[in-house]
Amino acid sequence: xxQTISKKxxxxxxxxxxxxxxxxxxxxxxxxxxxLAARTGYTSSQVRRDLMGANAEGSASKGYKIKDLIxxxxxxxxxxxxxxxxxxxxxxxxKAILQFFLNHQRSLQLVAAFDNxxxxxxxxxxxVHCYHIDQAKxxxxxxxxxxxxxxxxxxxxxxxxSIISESGIRGVLNFAPAPMALDSRIDEQHIDIxxxxxxxxxxxxxx
Amino acid sequence: xxQTISKKxxxxxxxxxxxxxxxxxxxxxxxxxxxLAARTGYTSSQVRRDLMGANAEGSASKGYKIKDLIxxxxxxxxxxxxxxxxxxxxxxxxKAILQFFLNHQRSLQLVAAFDNxxxxxxxxxxxVHCYHIDQAKxxxxxxxxxxxxxxxxxxxxxxxxSIISESGIRGVLNFAPAPMALDSRIDEQHIDIxxxxxxxxxxxxxx
Numbered sequence: 003x004x005q006t007i008s009k010k011x012x013x014x015x016x017x018x019x020x021x022x023x024x025x026x027x028x029x030x031x032x033x034x035x036x037x038l039a040a041r042t043g044y045t046s047s048q049v050r051r052d053l054m055g056a057n058a059e060g061s062a063s064k065g066y067k068i069k070d071l072i073x074x075x076x077x078x079x080x081x082x083x084x085x086x087x088x089x090x091x092x093x094x095x096x097k098a099i100l101q102f103f104l105n106h107q108r109s110l111q112l113v114a115a116f117d118n119x120x121x122x123x124x125x126x127x128x129x130v131h132c133y134h135i136d137q138a139k140x141x142x143x144x145x146x147x148x149x150x151x152x153x154x155x156x157x158x159x160x161x162x163x164s165i166i167s168e169s170g171i172r173g174v175l176n177f178a179p180a181p182m183a184l185d186s187r188i189d190e191q192h193i194d195i196x197x198x199x200x201x202x203x204x205x206x207x208x209x
Numbered sequence: 210x211x212q213t214i215s216k217k218x219x220x221x222x223x224x225x226x227x228x229x230x231x232x233x234x235x236x237x238x239x240x241x242x243x244x245l246a247a248r249t250g251y252t253s254s255q256v257r258r259d260l261m262g263a264n265a266e267g268s269a270s271k272g273y274k275i276k277d278l279i280x281x282x283x284x285x286x287x288x289x290x291x292x293x294x295x296x297x298x299x300x301x302x303x304k305a306i307l308q309f310f311l312n313h314q315r316s317l318q319l320v321a322a323f324d325n326x327x328x329x330x331x332x333x334x335x336x337v338h339c340y341h342i343d344q345a346k347x348x349x350x351x352x353x354x355x356x357x358x359x360x361x362x363x364x365x366x367x368x369x370x371s372i373i374s375e376s377g378i379r380g381v382l383n384f385a386p387a388p389m390a391l392d393s394r395i396d397e398q399h400i401d402i403x404x405x406x407x408x409x410x411x412x413x414x415x416x
Contacts, residue, residue, distance in 0.1 A: 011411055013405065013407070021387075081410075083411070084410075095305040098306075099402065102301070103303060103402045110407075153224075172412075173411075191405050197383060198382055199358075201219040202381075203292035203314075203316045206396075
């Protein structure tokens with residue numbers, strides 16, 4: 003079933019769920035697709051299609067029951083076991099991203115960090131052991147990690163591409179300045195903050 | 210002229226420039242559009258259209274002279290004066306993003322930080338003064354800041370939306386969990402790391 007849903011749809015489902023949780027905190031019990039649409043910036047029909055893809059159904063008169071909808075989305079998005087994540091680059095950015103975003107994500111579990119700086123290795127970082135990067139190809143399959151977060155500098159990317167291709171990683175969230183050269187089996191999301199900042203600066207001048 | 214180029218095109222130009230700089234470091238002098246395309250994942254015709262939009266011309270036989278091309282892109286992307294940026298949320302994530310991405314960006318200059326935590330205010334953070342958030346509406350126009358980076362928690366978003374709408378900010382890079390409700394004059398880029406992580410986890414299970 004999950005085979006047929008796109009990554010963009012999964013991102014939207016995650017956004018809907020976050021909004022639904024805030025509605026629960028406000029004491030709401032039901033929500034219409036057009037309300038979800040208005041808050042999240044998508045169309046009502048898009049919202050209904052996405053929720054149908056996650057096996058959730060609403061009624062035309064009352065909309066969706068929020069608690070049931072969150073339960074369906076939890077089942078669909080989180081699965082039974084958390085996905086195991088490794089961090090490449092145990093510097094300030096990596097640690098800040100983990101603390102800010104990975105905590106309280108029940109669907110993700112950090113299992114190891116890697117760095118090439120001997121001052122960072124063989125320590126505990128964000129609750130996990132930080133190994134030297136040269137140990138990664140051996141350790142990642144043993145830990146059954148399938149996801150990687152990359153906050154390493156440009157120069158590390160060729161070595162990381164090789165490690166990731168050979169260690170069973172299936173998804174990468176990459177904050178490094180350049181995208182990686184990965185084979186198509188591996189899903190890479192490159193978060194290109196440098197270019198986003200650049201674009202903002204350029205657009206702000208042209209307005 | 211810059212009125213007519215899209216934000217996505219600006220992001221692509223920034224990506225091309227970063228690759229061109231790495232070619233210069235490798236001692237290259239010329240590049241063809243198809244090489245830029247292969248490295249960046251766009252099509253050759255897209256690359257040529259984008260570069261034409263930045264007033265850069267190549268020759269069919271030798272391609273683009275890299276130094277001239279970088280110079281054109283500098284002129285186009287950076288302008289004469291750096292855009293002034295403020296940071297909302299002077300915690301670990303904000304500081305890490307500034308250190309990792311804002312340094313060496315000649316087109317952007319951090320001018321102030323804001324937080325609601327009295328332990329962080331009235332100090333120097335990343336080389337600028339950190340003010341209390343209640344001073345933002347007064348200080349931002351005085352500093353002529355036009356861009357904002359947001360690394361504040363969800364709860365701060367309503368107050369920040371009001372501040373940003375009333376202080377002359379024209380572009381926002383938002384790392385908070387939810388997008389803001391800004392009027393259409395203000396360009397918001399929401400970097401939704403929570404949902405990206407969620408999508409990676411969900412996709413990695415479905416493969």
